[in-house]
Amino acid sequence: MDALKQELKENIIEQLNLEEFTIEDIDNDDALFGDGLGLDSIDALELIVMLDKDYGIKLTDPEKSKEIFQSINVLATYITEHRTK
Amino acid sequence: MNNKLNIQAWCSVQNGMVICNGKEIITVDNKQTFSASAKQVYKDQHWEYPKFFKMDRLSKLTFLTAEILMNEVTISSEEKESLAVVLSNKSASLDTDRKYQDSINSIENFYPSPAVFVFTLPNIGMGEVCIRHKIQGENAFFAFDDFNPLFLKQYAESLTQNNKAKQVLCGWTEIDEKGYNSFLYLASPNGTLPHTEESIKKLYTPS
Numbered sequence: 001m002d003a004l005k006q007e008l009k010e011n012i013i014e015q016l017n018l019e020e021f022t023i024e025d026i027d028n029d030d031a032l033f034g035d036g037l038g039l040d041s042i043d044a045l046e047l048i049v050m051l052d053k054d055y056g057i058k059l060t061d062p063e064k065s066k067e068i069f070q071s072i073n074v075l076a077t078y079i080t081e082h083r084t085k
Numbered sequence: 086m087n088n089k090l091n092i093q094a095w096c097s098v099q100n101g102m103v104i105c106n107g108k109e110i111i112t113v114d115n116k117q118t119f120s121a122s123a124k125q126v127y128k129d130q131h132w133e134y135p136k137f138f139k140m141d142r143l144s145k146l147t148f149l150t151a152e153i154l155m156n157e158v159t160i161s162s163e164e165k166e167s168l169a170v171v172l173s174n175k176s177a178s179l180d181t182d183r184k185y186q187d188s189i190n191s192i193e194n195f196y197p198s199p200a201v202f203v204f205t206l207p208n209i210g211m212g213e214v215c216i217r218h219k220i221q222g223e224n225a226f227f228a229f230d231d232f233n234p235l236f237l238k239q240y241a242e243s244l245t246q247n248n249k250a251k252q253v254l255c256g257w258t259e260i261d262e263k264g265y266n267s268f269l270y271l272a273s274p275n276g277t278l279p280h281t282e283e284s285i286k287k288l289y290t291p292s
Contacts, residue, residue, distance in 0.1 A: 016200070019124070019138040038135075045199035053196045 005076045015050055016043050028073045036071075044069060056084030088245045090253070093276030095288050096154035098146065099266040105153050119265050123149055139200065140213060141181040142265070147172065147210030147258040148217070150267040155218055158271060160252070162219060169222040169250035170211050171240050172269075174259040177207040177228045210258065222250045232257045232268070234285035241272045241280070257289065 009023045012032075016039065030036040033044070048065060051057040057079065059065050068078040096105040101115030103126060111129050113122040123145045127137055132152065140148060160168060181204045189197045203209065208226040215224065223244065229236070241253040256269035268289045272280050 017138040018135070020135045042199050042203055049196050049198060 001076055001080060004079060005072050008072055008076060008079075011050060011054065012037075012047070016046060026072060028076075029071050032069050032071060032075075039069075051079070054085075055079050055082075057082050088242075089274065090241060090245060090272040090280040091274065091276035092278040092280050092284055092288070093252075093271045093273040094154055094158050095268070095270035096150050096157070097266070097268040097289070097291075098150050099268075099291050103149075103153060105157055110153055119260065120145070134217065136213075140210070141178075141184075141201070141204035143174075143178060143180055143207065143258065143260050144204060144210030144213050146260050146265055146267050147269075148213050150256070150258065150269045151214040151254065152217070154254075154269050154271065155214075160218075164252065165219055166221045167251040168220050169241075169244050169253045170215060170220060170224040171227075171237060171244070171253055171255045172208075172211050172225075173227040173229055173233060173237065173257050174207060175228065175230060176259060176261045177226075178205050178209070180260050180262070181205055214254075220254070222253075232286075232289055234289065235282045238280060238282050238285060245272075255285075 005028055006023065009026050012018065012026075013021050013023065018037065021037065026037065033039045039047075044065060047069060048059050051059060059068075068075055094106055096103070101113045101122065103110040103112070111126055113125045115122075117125075119142055123142075124138075126149050130153070137145065137148060181201060185198065185201045185205050188201065189195055207228070208224070211224055211226055214220065225240070227233075227236070237255045241250075241255050244250040244253055252271060252273040254269060255272055256267065258267040258269070259265065270285065270288065278284055
């Protein structure tokens with residue numbers, strides 16, 4: 001699980017072009033949206049594509065994405081339980 | 086009312102050199118990638134605008150040229166309500182269009198990137214500049230085979246003569262596989278350099 005969290009942080013920084021952040025800047029419980037990393041709606045769509053591409057998880061319910069993109073901890077748990085690749 | 090325009094300020098980014106009003110701002114290694122060069126300029130200028138890194142290459146080029154130019158002039162928020170933006174280039178957003186196409190070329194590997202898709206129009210970079218500086222005037226983006234100073238001059242004058250704008254941020258911002266160059270200038274009643282086709286052409290052409 002720790003390796004997955006590390007991988008998620010790396011991917012989020014790289015794929016969302018968060019040049020001002022390092023892995024150490026992101027706590028596992030930090031809010032990804034709002035006051036945390038300050039991600040926006042386009043970032044949310046990018047994360048949905050990332051889940052499909054990297055973990056074989058297809059999200060179709062917008063409410064579900066709000067729930068699982070709360071933090072690295074929540075996202076990692078969801079991926080572990082639902083990944084198909 | 087005096088609608089006569091002058092060139093109040095200008096900025097160009099060509100061959101790794103960023104020049105504003107004839108003064109060299111920074112020279113970057115022209116062999117590095119454009120994104121690396123843009124990042125170097127961002128750090129050198131101590132900008133704090135992380136959204137810059139999410140932009141596509143054309144928007145970064147447009148934004149950084151405009152940012153340096155706008156920091157050289159003083160324009161009130163009231164004046165920004167009547168500041169128009171008229172930009173142009175040759176390749177429109179083809180640079181980013183190709184990147185987006187790559188993400189959807191294969192049926193087996195079909196993952197369209199929303200963050201790339203939102204930049205598949207050439208006027209998005211212009212929008213980024215307007216958001217940054219709260220510019221609310223008219224804007225337009227044109228595609229030409231080559232830099233067209235006469236068109237820019239006439240279009241800017243038409244906007245001011247018809248009371249659609251009092252000042253116009255004009256220019257050329259082009260990036261493709263072969264390289265990049267941009268040139269923006271502020272056409273305004275202020276300044277002393279006449280807004281003529283010859284002046285615009287002369288400032289655009291590297292010495």
